Amino acid sequence: MNFYLLDFAIASLLLEKRKNLFVFSMLFLVVFLAGSFLFTASSMRQMTLHAADALPEIVVQKRVGGRLYPISMETILPIVEIEGVASVTPRVWGTYTFDAQGTLFSVVGVDRYDYLYGDSLASVRKSDKIIQGNGVAVGEGVYRVLKSRFFTKEVHLLSPKGEMLIMPIVTVFPKSTALFTNDLLVMDVQKARKVLGISKDEASDLLVDVPNPDEVDTIAQKISLLSPVLHVRTKEQIRTVYEEMFDYRSGVFLLLFTIVLATLFFLTSERLSGLSHAQRKEIAVLKAIGWSIRNIISVKFYEGFFIASFAYFGGVAAAFFYVYVLQAPLLRFVFSGFSTVRPPLELTFFPDWSLLLLLFLITVPVYFAALIIPAWRAAVEDVDEVLR
């Protein structure tokens, strides 16, 4: 690195303020755009994977012809007998369509002795109260919807048989657990069966607890061999699906983003190639006093280096601010979608340094590529013609 050239490059940047400011803001905007998208995606992905940690090792469902059916309690016995399985818990849960607009609640039945999936629900283990009081615990989002319909004390639910079930609201889950509890209606398992239309000797699905993670795949295979209607999913499979989903979205975004990058390339190239008379004269003078073509190209690259680094770091900082401080307004709905009782996700900062590298590689090289030909053109300008 030649510091005299560097010094010269900064001075020459300041001479052409308007042109350079334009190039800077273009690159800045592109970095900011791509950055906010990638950071939001990464944050959502991390949160989803984090939530997936609370999932049970294996979930078994009954699936015939692609449709889900309640699973018979008799299936538990052969599964428990497989070596390595610590316990099998039947779950009773499902969705309940609350109103004509299709607002969906998740109904979960709890037993006093249930293994509650995840510590997050265990913390709100008010099951004693729910069971004895015949009541129901609702999530934050559910309570908001109910309140807008003036149901503040109790919930009215219609069973598939046409029975109206009226249950008092015992408690509302605290906001800190909203990620898991926002759309939940937790009630006694017997009531849940009535609401969801699941008979006494059936369950929605079975959770299989396997203490040794190395045995999970083999056990999952053994379970699926028990009967062709059993659909087995392991935690690892679900994680991979999430991983793929977020990768896919970011990938499609980048594909579309190619158009933006092409625009950046052409606009920058266009802007930089028009040399003013003063600039041409300057280059001519420099060459007359002994600068080589390579010196001039280097100066142009030093200039580019300055603009690129300021635009890149500025863009990254702005994207960080937009995503983690402002919580990515508008953009987050691309990932979460619109829904009445969608959990209020908080985008938390997960440093994923590979993303910074990715962001750098898709923006800055494009800018430099646009710089090469104008820089060369300026450098090989004929001295005598300009000075004449």
Next chain:
Amino acid sequence: MLVNPFVIANLLLESLLLALAFIAFVVSLQVLMWWDFSKNDTLQYRLQKRIYLVSTIAKYILSLKIALFLFFIYTLDHLSLVLHGAMCAVGVVDASSYGKPLLFLKIINLYLFAFWIVLNEEDYRHAELPYTKLKSFLFLTVYLLFGIELFLEYSYFADIDPMSLVSCCGAVFSKSGETVLAALLQLPNSLLYGSFYALFLMLAGAFVFRLYAFYAAFSALFIPVALFTLIGYFGTYIYELPTHHCPFCLLQKEYGYIGYILYTVLFFGTFYGMLSGFFRKQNYLKRSFSFLLIYTLLVSFYPLWYYMQNGKWLY
């Protein structure tokens, strides 16, 4: 087809570089046809200007290609999270039949591009630009290889089926099996590290006595020997597991990303080594030897560290 941000970024950048290289390709072709330093006409004058464009583009491409190669390896490593059964990049490379040729070609292209840059620098040191025709010819070759590389890369990523099962490095680099690799892995360890240190001693000898041709030949030989002993012997000490033979797991977080350092040092060491045979300059020789010395010290550190901590060897 895998639609993944890292994959798209790789393809995007490589395509951009190939498009730029096309300009340099056309200029190189013109140089090959019409370059004559003794002439004084407009055409020669124009060509002498254009050759600067080629060198700028080539420099830009090389500096990005080194970064991109590491990024490519990182991408493979990242994909191992997505593909079923893959624990590290080996399974991902194996997920398509294009994987191995692609990786191989990428490494060759890296050496060629680096060689081109040095040739270019040497060219400018002489007033009459003696290497211009040679470097233009070399650029044509590099451009073609680069084109093939990009084609392979597209085919490779298009060919990977995210739903299929791939193998883990434990299966690919195992001692059992009929492959050449398995046969080589079954060699006694003393032979492995013995040949490595013997070759290093020969390199040191050639360095001390300034035997350029020998040094260049030894450093070319150093690439396979170093890689092989890394898989067969030194790697097992990095993993502290006698059965773990894998050149890719080194690149993971669990081992402090040591692989990136090892491979970079190895690349520069062997590159300058081969270069010293071509240009016979002490400068390159010194640079090469210091890189290879660092490499040797790094890989030797792991077995010694293991011995110091545990009081016995792994085998």
